[in-house]
Amino acid sequence: MAVEDAPGLIPPEAMAMVGEPLGDPVSGEITRKEAQRYAKAVDDLNPIYFDEAAAQAAGYRTLVAPPTFLAHVVVQHGNVADLRIDGIYRSGNRRGVNLRAKRVMFGGEEWDFLLPVYVGDTVTAQTRLHSLEEKDGASGPFALMTTETTYTNQAGQVVARARGRSIAR
């Protein structure tokens, strides 16, 4: 196989994963307490997160969750024994994408909010490898990895999609 000799940051095995799930779907319930704890930590005291009447006056069925809380409600807590030196859990259920890179940096996010997410909803997230591209930057070549997470509520409705970009060099 000439695979080992192929140049660039993206091995063929990684490229072959494009479109595939990077782990099993993960579900989480949006509880009032956790959604409000998140809003308070952000210091975003929008009444639609705290006051039922205000949420209804704004056209919602009941209290809504802050839009960006979705990413956190589906985080699965590991065990303390699984913490790495940097404090992050060793990836359990998640399939890693192995690139020929020394450093991976978080590059940004792109969210489509399609339907309201309410306190009491159960949201399921499925992440796929959306794309891998090798690019030339001012400080050398880098790989741009994009993952896409689809968030679905208990009624099977897609409530949001989030694309996350990482830069590996």
Added chain:
Amino acid sequence: MSGQRYFEDVQVGEELPPMVKNASRAQLFLYSAASSNPHRIHYDREYAAVEGHPDVLVHGPLQGAWLSQFVTDWMGPAGRLLNLTWQNRARAFPERDLTFRGRVTAAADGVVELELREEDDTGQVCMPGTARVALPRRKGVEA
């Protein structure tokens, strides 16, 4: 919070009133807990130095949540945030002013597009972004 904004009142080119955030270390700790993020660079200064940072860092997603708040506060409760994007370009630190600025770049059919950025206290852009929001129309007004 600045009340409800209506589509008819929005002008292409208008600037959003800036929003300033200045995170304490305690707020970063609360956000780590509320977002289930145990990464040490956000609360352990000594460890942050190991990863090459002069201080603990403000979480990228916290800055994203602030960008969301900047937009949702501007649009008012009856507005709907449809799309939000951001790029984390430079590190942001606690106990320093982070200013969110924005400008209306398009407005059509009840939908407004915004160009956004977060700057630190040296004027460096830490996080550029964009948003698309749907705004209500004033009652009895036909487009």
